Amino acid sequence: MPPEGQPVEPGAPDPARLGLDDEFQFYCGPELDCFTRCCQDVSILLTPYDVLRLKRALGISSSEFLERYTIVGRTRQHKIPVLFLKMDPETRRCPFVTEAGCRIYPHRPWACRMYPLGLADPQHPGLGGQRWHFLIKEDLCHGHRQPKRYRVREWLAEQGVEPYELMGLPFKELMLSDFWQSGREVRPEQVDMLLMACYDLDRFRRFVFETSFLQRFDVAEERVEAMRTDDVELLEFGLQWLRFALFGERTLRLRRGHERGRIAARRSEGSS
Numbered sequence: 001m002p003p004e005g006q007p008v009e010p011g012a013p014d015p016a017r018l019g020l021d022d023e024f025q026f027y028c029g030p031e032l033d034c035f036t037r038c039c040q041d042v043s044i045l046l047t048p049y050d051v052l053r054l055k056r057a058l059g060i061s062s063s064e065f066l067e068r069y070t071i072v073g074r075t076r077q078h079k080i081p082v083l084f085l086k087m088d089p090e091t092r093r094c095p096f097v098t099e100a101g102c103r104i105y106p107h108r109p110w111a112c113r114m115y116p117l118g119l120a121d122p123q124h125p126g127l128g129g130q131r132w133h134f135l136i137k138e139d140l141c142h143g144h145r146q147p148k149r150y151r152v153r154e155w156l157a158e159q160g161v162e163p164y165e166l167m168g169l170p171f172k173e174l175m176l177s178d179f180w181q182s183g184r185e186v187r188p189e190q191v192d193m194l195l196m197a198c199y200d201l202d203r204f205r206r207f208v209f210e211t212s213f214l215q216r217f218d219v220a221e222e223r224v225e226a227m228r229t230d231d232v233e234l235l236e237f238g239l240q241w242l243r244f245a246l247f248g249e250r251t252l253r254l255r256r257g258h259e260r261g262r263i264a265a266r267r268s269e270g271s272s
Ligand code: SF4
Pocket: 038, 039, 040, 044, 094, 095, 096, 097, 098, 101, 102, 103, 104, 105, 108, 109, 112
């Protein structure tokens, strides 16, 4: 498991809201004097789908990816474990940046695709249920001085953001659950469950197939077969399992005979 990092400071979004058809001035390319400057000393939050894509692109296991390239942090308010790309400890550069640019560019994380756009989340408490983008302007980035203009929706399409957003929805729901806002202490074994099912899919696959897991849960045969080889299917299942195991939601069905054990376990949790 990667080392734990510093708590996460949630950023305050720029009040200048951009809708999908609003334009902004920006261009990024290797001819700019700032090329790759943005790939160092930066906090890049990784989503489960980012990790899935990156470990596949690098041809390594999820456990190896987590060990080599990530660091665990906590959200400041609710202490939810989240994952960050680990910068080189000496140069503070991203492990994937080269003189020629990003060496995993077709598989780069969601945060790298979005830049220089930020996203204000509609479900985040205090944002009034609205969703908008905003421009991130940093002195190091000279892309804002270029004459090219984009509509927000053009930028998102060009950067291939859509599959990341779709795959991110169930993860976002998990992160925004009332469970975290209850202030309840999250036990170390619960943290491990979350990190395994969200990010360490190869370990989660062994947990599903090499323990009594499938004797306890009633999962359709087709789904079980898909999960043997399909990481996306396994991730979707893992997020459902976390809602069941952490929040007590009925997102999965227990086989007959295991329901009673679950009720007893929840009663004893409630009385402790
Ligand atoms: S993943 Fe690629 S684009 Fe993102 S910071 Fe690293 S080198 Fe830059």
